[in-house]
Amino acid sequence: xxxxxxxxxxxxxxxxxxxxxxxxxxxxxxxxxxxxxxxxxxxxxxxxxxxxxxxxxxxxxxxxxxxxxxxxxxxxxxxxxxxxxxxxxxxxxxxxxxxxxxxxxxxxxxxxxxxxxxxxxxxxxxxxxxxxxxxxxxxxxxxxxxxxxxxxxxxxxxxxxxxxxxxxxxxx
Numbered sequence: 001x002x003x004x005x006x007x008x009x010x011x012x013x014x015x016x017x018x019x020x021x022x023x024x025x026x027x028x029x030x031x032x033x034x035x036x037x038x039x040x041x042x043x044x045x046x047x048x049x050x051x052x053x054x055x056x057x058x059x060x061x062x063x064x065x066x067x068x069x070x071x072x073x074x075x076x077x078x079x080x081x082x083x084x085x086x087x088x089x090x091x092x093x094x095x096x097x098x099x100x101x102x103x104x105x106x107x108x109x110x111x112x113x114x115x116x117x118x119x120x121x122x123x124x125x126x127x128x129x130x131x132x133x134x135x136x137x138x139x140x141x142x143x144x145x146x147x148x149x150x151x152x153x154x155x156x157x158x159x160x161x162x163x164x165x166x167x168x169x170x171x172x
Contacts, residue, residue, distance in 0.1 A: 002088040011085030018079040022072055029068045033061060059123045063116045070112055074105025093162045100155030106148030113141045 003011075081098040089095060117138070 003085060003090050008086050008088050011082045015079050015082035015086055018075050018082060022075045022079070025068065025071055025075070029064060033064060056123045060120065063120060063123075067109070067112050067116055070105060070108045074102060074109060077101040077105055091158065091162060091165070093159055096155045096158035096162055098155075099158060100152050103148045103150070103152030103155055106144050106151060108148075110141050110144030110148055113138070113144060117141075 077098055081095065081102060084090075084092075084095050084098065
């Protein structure tokens with residue numbers, strides 16, 4: 001059963017939006033890596049410029065690079081799925097696998113966020129003049145984990161439906 005032209009067109013548009021998001025993420029990540037003191041100012045709300053020490057910069061770079069790779073991979077999987085839908089491909093094992101991979105990516109991003117946000121705050125507060133810091137967890141992290149799990153499950157169900165449809169076609 002092919003997708004409607006409207007759905008395929010929307011998928012194509014979302015594919016372009018996904019590519020734009022990938023480029024924007026790359027540009028913003030490069031800018032943050034070029035100016036790591038911005039992270040300190042954003043995390044701690046300090047207007048005073050401060051140079052982060054080498055260990056803190058290495059930690060920020062490692063966390064930032066890991067999160068960047070996970071986010072870009074997830075967006076790339078979304079783009080691949082949108083491209084399939086734009087070509088009127090749906091309800092196939094390949095689409096189900098793409099949905100599962102997007103779910104894996106969202107789960108990874110949720111786990112990374114749970115780990116990286118407090119770690120970034122600790123790294124940015126090293127040597128902070130007040131000697132205090134606030135570490136918190138966001139409901140966005142839980143939302144990413146739940147959405148990732150939901151997409152993974154939908155991908156599993158679609159894969160099973162595609163297998164059953166293939167079995168039915170073989171019988172007929």
